[in-house]
Every structure is written in C-alpha cells, then in structure tokens.
Amino acid sequence: MTLRTLLLAGAAMTAIGTAATAAETVKLGIAAEPYPPFTVPDAAGNWTGWEIEMAMAFCEAAELECVVTPVAWDGIIPALTSGKIDMIVGSMSITEERKQVIDFSDKYYNTPTSVIAEQGSGIEPTNESLAGKTLGIQGSTIHENYAEKHFPDAEIKLYQTQDEANQDLYAGRVDAVQADSLALQAFLDSDEGKACCEMAGDVEPDVEILGPGVGIGLRKEDDALEEKLNAAIAQVRADGTYDEISKKYFSFDIYGG
Numbered sequence: 001m002t003l004r005t006l007l008l009a010g011a012a013m014t015a016i017g018t019a020a021t022a023a024e025t026v027k028l029g030i031a032a033e034p035y036p037p038f039t040v041p042d043a044a045g046n047w048t049g050w051e052i053e054m055a056m057a058f059c060e061a062a063e064l065e066c067v068v069t070p071v072a073w074d075g076i077i078p079a080l081t082s083g084k085i086d087m088i089v090g091s092m093s094i095t096e097e098r099k100q101v102i103d104f105s106d107k108y109y110n111t112p113t114s115v116i117a118e119q120g121s122g123i124e125p126t127n128e129s130l131a132g133k134t135l136g137i138q139g140s141t142i143h144e145n146y147a148e149k150h151f152p153d154a155e156i157k158l159y160q161t162q163d164e165a166n167q168d169l170y171a172g173r174v175d176a177v178q179a180d181s182l183a184l185q186a187f188l189d190s191d192e193g194k195a196c197c198e199m200a201g202d203v204e205p206d207v208e209i210l211g212p213g214v215g216i217g218l219r220k221e222d223d224a225l226e227e228k229l230n231a232a233i234a235q236v237r238a239d240g241t242y243d244e245i246s247k248k249y250f251s252f253d254i255y256g257g
Helices: 002-022 050-061 073-082 144-151 162-170 181-188 191-196 223-238 241-246
Strands: 025-032 063-073 104-107 113-118 134-139 155-159 175-180 197-202 214-218
Touching: 002 162, 002 223, 025 050, 025 073, 050 063, 050 223, 050 241, 063 073, 063 223, 073 214, 104 223, 113 144, 113 162, 134 144, 134 162, 144 175, 155 162, 162 175, 162 181, 175 181, 181 191, 181 197, 191 197, 214 223, 223 241
Parallel strands: 025 063, 134 155, 134 175
Antiparallel strands: 104 214, 113 175, 113 197
C-alpha cells in the first residue's frame, strides 16, 4: 500500500470517526418574551435563567448541539409542528389538549399556580373573591383556560406577556394576576412587586387543565429525540446536576410531587 493510499485511508477513517461522534444539532425553542427566573435575556440578547441552564444540561446529556431559538409564545406550537424549531423548553405544562397536537418528554418540574393582588386587598384565589374583579392573565396559556373554568364571575384581561400583566397590576389597572407561582414570586421580589403586591394564594388543583407538570414539547413523529431527552432528564436528575443548577435559583425542590 502506497503512502498516498495510507494517508487517504487515514483521512477517511478520521472523517468517519468525526461524523460518528458529532452531536446532532437541534433548535431549542423558547418564548421570545422574558419569563424570569426561567428565561431572561441580557442586553446583548443572550438568554440566561434556570430553564436555559437546565435545557443545556439536558442537551449535553443527550449529546445534542442545541441552538436557543426565541419564538413568540402564541406561535410556538405551530413553529414546532412546521419545523422552525425542534423542541419547546418554555415552562409548557403537559396537558391533554396540547397532547392532541404534540408530544412531551417526561416532566422536568412542577410548581403550583397562584394569584397575586394588591397589598391589603383581601383577594383570595376563589370565584367568590374574584367576582367583579379584573384578573390579568397571559393569553394562550393553561392559566387562561383555568380562569375561564374556575373564575367565571371575574373579568379576565389577557396579555401577550406575563410582564405586561404584572405591570398593569402594579399600575392598578387590574385587581389580580394569575400565573405560575415562581414567575409571580420573581415579580413580588422585585422593587415594584414589593411596593404594591402580595401573594393571594394557590388555586385549587385541576390536573385536567394544569397538567401533571412541565415537559419538553416535541413533534409526534420525533420518538428518537423524545427517548434521548427522557434519558437525559433522568441522568441530570440522578447525577446531581439538576440540584446543582436549581439551588442557584430556588430554596426548595422545584421538581415537585
């Protein structure tokens, strides 16, 4: 065998080895709107937060090269099904309604749904207490569905982003706001939140609407990707990475029951 043949054979083997070990590149869809402490953009447009760190840990464990791809929340499922993104990591609750269109990984966290209101208002998360009150909610979410069912006597005002709803509560344009408890707590911990508002309490559970937790949204045909991500979630939970990331943001177990 000539030297040239040996060199070509070596180059071919190197190329095969590189191809075999190269990570699969996938577009990791997140909501384009900030959702602290889960997803927060900095001045340069880079995204940080608990969910970003956790998603990257899942990607590393699954040997995926993930590219963060912001998409408007109200169009994020169509973006997935049309192939503009390959998975959704955006605090999306696993619900039967959504499972008609997409699949989900195993859950990676589960926290209560809560209501916050003006300090001293006496508002509670019940239909009786919210009757005649204006309740701010981010549209196209499980919270909209929940409020329509459980708070029929409240006036529901929908917003494109959670931050807009929070700001209207601060300005006195709504009486209360409903969302995930952690997202609301992040607002209550801010200067504006401390000045105006308080936690009114958690809503009554409704698994049919609120689901069993949050999972990664996937196309129905992407069974192999779902299998990889389920294994990755289990690995990150087992090897301590999940707790290591979470303790930087929370003083409790966000994984939930």
